[in-house]
Amino acid sequence: MNTGLQIGDVRIDGRVLMAPMTGITDLPFRVLASQLGASYVATEMVAAAELARARPDVVRRAAVGGGLPLTVIQLVGGDAEAMAEGARMAQKAGADIIDLNFGCPAKEVTGAACGSALMRTPDQAARIMEAVVQAVSRPVTVKMRLGWDDNSLNAADLARRAEGLGVAAVTVHGRTRKQFYTGIADWHAVAEVKQAVGIPVIVNGDIITAEQAREALARSGADALMLGRGVYGRPWLAAHLERALIDGTQLREPDRDERLAIVIRHLRASADFYGLPLGLKMFRKHLGWYIEQAPWPADPTERRAAKARLCRLETPEEVEEALTALWLDVKHSRNFAVENRPQVVEAIA
Incomplete structure (x- = not known):
């Protein structure tokens, strides 16, 4: 093409x-x-x-x-x-x-x-x-x-x-x-x-x-x-x-680290753009889809339970830590580094 x-x-x-x-x-x-x-x-x-x-x-x-x-x-x-x-x-x-x-x-x-x-x-x-x-x-x-x-x-x-x-x-x-x-x-x-x-x-x-x-x-x-x-x-x-x-190759999906970094970047950008608590509320539908689309956990029932649990959390920090634990491991969750927050707030005057 x-x-x-x-x-x-x-x-x-x-x-x-x-x-x-x-x-x-x-x-x-x-x-x-x-x-x-x-x-x-x-x-x-x-x-x-x-x-x-x-x-x-x-x-x-x-x-x-x-x-x-x-x-x-x-x-x-x-x-x-x-x-x-x-x-x-x-x-x-x-x-x-x-x-x-x-x-x-x-x-x-x-x-x-x-x-x-x-x-x-x-x-x-x-x-x-x-x-x-x-x-x-x-x-x-x-x-x-x-x-x-x-x-x-x-x-x-x-x-x-x-x-x-x-x-x-x-x-x-x-x-x-x-x-x-x-x-x-x-x-x-x-x-x-x-x-x-x-x-x-x-x-x-x-x-x-x-x-x-x-x-x-x-x-x-x-x-x-x-x-x-x-x-x-x-x-x-x-x-x-x-x-x-x-x-002409097959579609490549992000690995665990890549996917986690993308989700956290999105979460932080949403919080910056809308402010809290609205930013987290607006992000929750995306969070649900991120969890549904990921192959971890392998059991769909576990993924649905994780989605329900994470979408009830009340702070971005709780979401970041829980998602890191879900996709990587608990001890990794406090050390995972992501890129700086992108600048996204410039609206029509």
Whole structure:
């Protein structure tokens, strides 16, 4: 696989991208994944209208900071003017790429005529794309699904409209909104989108292993791929998968020491960014995934018990010591050294 991807005037140093995920790709996660080698990690989904109003929790989702090779801010909304204003704010904050969410299947999003609901109203989707492209000088991309349901598979048509309006790339999740995350992602269906446009097309859905990545690219003909839920508890996945695709090897997983250092770095960054106790609370879902994804203890029942126990601890220090004891050994737990805390706190003004 050739390395690198061009989106508008932005050169991405890889073709394995990380999707925007609410509650997952916050600034601590994005900085960590980038430090581990990921070339593209998008923000959480950011409500454009609330960003324009500077609602604190929404501004925090769009936070930018040092250590990021690329800043991609994803916006969601159903009003063209509000999306354009949100895009202007994102550009002012330093976004290299502005991504529009036409794919989120959540009921609270589609119920507000946003996300994948816009695939049922392509004229409104086009008004949003046109308004945003005209509002900013940065490349604008769109993330969508195959369609609302099997009777309205309109991703290729929407992608053609997007290209005509100046959108620089599209990402297609190989499911309909009706499917949510059930069934199997249809990578072959993404090929119709690739054949319909000249801009880069990125395939998304059910890609976790190197074999799946190769097959998704082959079936879709896409220019790149995007990882979603597969990165839960594996922020190194994009970088390691990139290397596996380039050299044809199997995916390499971190060993115990590497994995422990990554988790502790993530924990400390979360505590720095959010403060305590919120930082630990926000980190607990990641901690659960880290424990679930690790092969230690070998017994799944023991892993589940350890997850339940560690996710009830009340201080970062307790988590560090307990996790070190779980993965290494008790006497090692007081001597384990990790890198200095990364600087991650620089938000949109």
